[in-house]
Amino acid sequence: MAIPREDFESIVHAHQAMLYRIAFNFFRNAHIAEEVVQDVLLQLYENGAGIGSRAHLAAWLRRAATHRCIDILRRRSTQIEMQVDEMPDVAEETAESDPLLYERLRVLVASLPEVQRLVVILRYGEDMNSDEIAAALDMPSSTVRSHLHRALALLREKAPQILGEGIHESI
Amino acid sequence: MSQFEDNLRNALREPEAPADLAQRVLARASQGRPRQSRLRQPLRIAAAIGVTAALGATGFHYERRREERIANEHARDQVVKAFRLAEQQLKPFRKQLETMQTITISIPKGENQK
Numbered sequence: 001m002a003i004p005r006e007d008f009e010s011i012v013h014a015h016q017a018m019l020y021r022i023a024f025n026f027f028r029n030a031h032i033a034e035e036v037v038q039d040v041l042l043q044l045y046e047n048g049a050g051i052g053s054r055a056h057l058a059a060w061l062r063r064a065a066t067h068r069c070i071d072i073l074r075r076r077s078t079q080i081e082m083q084v085d086e087m088p089d090v091a092e093e094t095a096e097s098d099p100l101l102y103e104r105l106r107v108l109v110a111s112l113p114e115v116q117r118l119v120v121i122l123r124y125g126e127d128m129n130s131d132e133i134a135a136a137l138d139m140p141s142s143t144v145r146s147h148l149h150r151a152l153a154l155l156r157e158k159a160p161q162i163l164g165e166g167i168h169e170s171i
Numbered sequence: 172m173s174q175f176e177d178n179l180r181n182a183l184r185e186p187e188a189p190a191d192l193a194q195r196v197l198a199r200a201s202q203g204r205p206r207q208s209r210l211r212q213p214l215r216i217a218a219a220i221g222v223t224a225a226l227g228a229t230g231f232h233y234e235r236r237r238e239e240r241i242a243n244e245h246a247r248d249q250v251v252k253a254f255r256l257a258e259q260q261l262k263p264f265r266k267q268l269e270t271m272q273t274i275t276i277s278i279p280k281g282e283n284q285k
Contacts, residue, residue: 016196120183
């Protein structure tokens with residue numbers, strides 16, 4: 001059952017940024033991120049009238065976005081295999097420049113395996129706890145915590161090479 | 172929370188959606204719904220006709236079975252009633268027959284020897 005147009009407009013304005021952030025952090029590609037946002041919101045528009053509260057709606061959208069990201073990734077085989085030597089070269093100024101540091105951190109996150117990447121994006125980008133992430137990704141909370149633990153270990157391991165020695169001290 | 176995790180949080184919250192993304196989504200939604208509705212309408216009508224026909228057929232079949240069952244029960248009742256009537260009609264004759272048998276049995280012995 002379709003959502004009334006007025007309700008849909010307010011949902012789009014309220015949630016598009018969150019959906020875009022999840023998809024962009026996952027793919028690091030603005031076009032694919034936009035495609036994910038459009039697909040998820042249109043799916044909601046056509047079939048989402050039964051979704052109840054605001055909390056349910058946000059959870060539904062996050063879940064739909066993560067599943068769409070995985071679908072697109074598997075269908076197109078466009079996994080971002082970012083190598084350390086492909087990263088932007090910002091050798092000396094990383095420690096002082098937050099935008100560059102953040103950009104490199106996003107690249108670093110994008111280099112994680114897909115499930116670990118989603119867990120990190122949902123945990124730090126969307127402030128979700130492990131139970132919420134577990135519900136979004138259809139897996140037990142203990143698995144989420146395990147993915148998060150491994151992801152952080154991997155990020156900490158790669159970080160010194162990618163972020164530079166200056167950053168290494170602050171990790 | 173470590174500084175690394177803080178940096179991670181800030182980094183992952185930074186990307187912003189394009190300013191006109193909402194407009195593009197709404198424009199696509201405006202185009203999408205009527206087209207899909209047009210495509211789905213005949214299917215919905217066909218499904219409704221199918222369901223109505225199936226319900227009608229089931230109802231008709233059920234009604235016929237019900238009428239047959241009532242007719243059978245009525246016929247059975249009639250047969251039972253006929254048997255009971257026949258039994259009542261035959262009762263006096265049976266009594267007479269029993270009496271006659273009793274008379275036959277009670278013939279004195281001596282007369283038979285004659």
